[in-house]
Amino acid sequence: MSVVAYPDPQPGRDAAPGPLIRIEGVNRTFTRDGKTVTALSDVSITVAPGEFVVLLGPSGCGKSTLLNIIAGLLPATSGLVEVGGQPVTGIPQQIGMMFQKATLLPWRTIRENIALPVQIAQGRKAARAAQARVDDLLDLVGLRGFGDQWPNELSGGMQQRAAICRMLVTNPEILLLDEPFGALDEFTREHMNMQMLDLTHRLGRTAVLVTHSIAEAVFLADRIVVMSARPGRVAGVVDVKLPRGRTPAITTSPEFQSYVEQARQVLQDGHSAEMTG
Amino acid sequence: MTHSSDSFLDRVPSPVLIGGSLVVLLAVWEGVVRAGLVPELVLPRASDTAVALYGVLANLFSGGTVWTNYRVTLQEAGLGLLFAGIIGFVVGALIAETAFGRRVIQPYMVALYAAPKVALAPVFVAWFGFGLMPKVVMAVTIAFFPVMVDTAAGLSGVDEDADKMFATMRANRWQRFFLLKLPNALPFVFAGLKSAAVLSLIGALVAEFSGGGRGIGILIQTASLRFQLDTVFAHVILLSATAFAIYWAIDWVERRIVFWRKAGFIPTEA
């Protein structure tokens, strides 16, 4: 597998080792048909450079809302949101994002899809010039030789790999992943999770991933932010001190199981607080 | 009989079925008129209609009166389709993409959509005379609606996640339009054009009925005043075949431009 050489995305970052993402006292409400829903209530999180943080919680607890706020896709109703020390006003330059759907454009080849962010940022010529990088990325995710295929000729898992390449092609420092493999079967999903973890660590990226699977959260995370619903809030944090370079074999270890237990406990406490409060 | 879902008809090849049913239909038609169940003044015989159709086609291909009039109708409908396509696309795009289109143009379009537009044919004749103009205007008036509605639907119906993806790539408005919305809308635009092709021909005919001049509509009118219903039928068959050919031609172009549709995958459609 060829190694993709990336410049350090943020040269000065070792000199000023602050949090890369800082969320403080963030609230977000939605008003629909005159009714107001509190999607996020007083949420505070920080993410350090190189960290893999997982947002875990039942559906509707505001995970996607929080991720969208970090991505600058959605403004917070109140509170502080900073990426790279700057308040988030538009879409921060440092982010790359992935969703449950691959959202590849069916009228573009895989190669053209992956180069799309380059084309948008720097034009057609730059996109053509980026083809060597596209090839490296295809190698990196095991899609060598599929560049000239059309998206609908690829399986769901392969489409998500192409989406990974598209996310990485502009070399973003922060990866925001909203249940990226949620639509895949369990085997493919496990494999993709391992690949994603390996990639993120090898390239030294920072990741925030959303899931509602406890085991997946423990497998991936350096830190799990457990959230609960109505209103969406942080119920607790679980630091996962398992060594890096994890493989699925680790899931049967007693440490792994104890982290799963811890996370489950925090989820339950959050849930009962919701019932009584 | 075995299973209801596996009926006899499902196992007969399509050409055989269509050809067979057509023969039966024509035989019944012929028989009913011959037996005197329906007066020939009301319904001409199938055989007479066939003869009339042969005459019409022979005249058409030898460059006779049918050809001179057919050419006029074809020109009206063709220009009608062209302008309906352009105007429908532009107005549809304005409605989908701009506040002005959505808030100001759209209400008028809804009102115009509800109006019985064929009733305007005499008005257009009064405004534009007896030449090509009133026919083309009539054709455009009724044919641009499906293009407009389908274009607007296609442009607005972009997958929410794809739209978010473009946002994270910091795409500007034009990039979003040309790289995402427009390709996404193309199958819809073509669907609108196919409806417009048929409507444009109808519009041209209606205007010919009330506006005189030349065209197949005039031939139909003349024949029907002389109670030559077999000739009327022959012209209707000719026009149906024409509409079908145009429809098919647009479909042919679509399959080449919207190539990804073949695999049946389009992000906006469930």
Ligand SMILES: Nc1ncnc2c1ncn2[C@@H]1O[C@H](COP(=O)(O)OP(=O)(O)O)[C@@H](O)[C@H]1O
């Ligand atoms: N655009 C929106 N309009 C109204 N309500 C919304 C909107 N987006 C999210 N919500 C509400 O906010 C809450 C959190 O949603 P979301 O962040 O999607 O949860 P999760 O991703 O954890 O499943 C839900 O109750 C949802 O109904």
Ligand SMILES: [Mg+2]
């Ligand atoms: Mg979600």
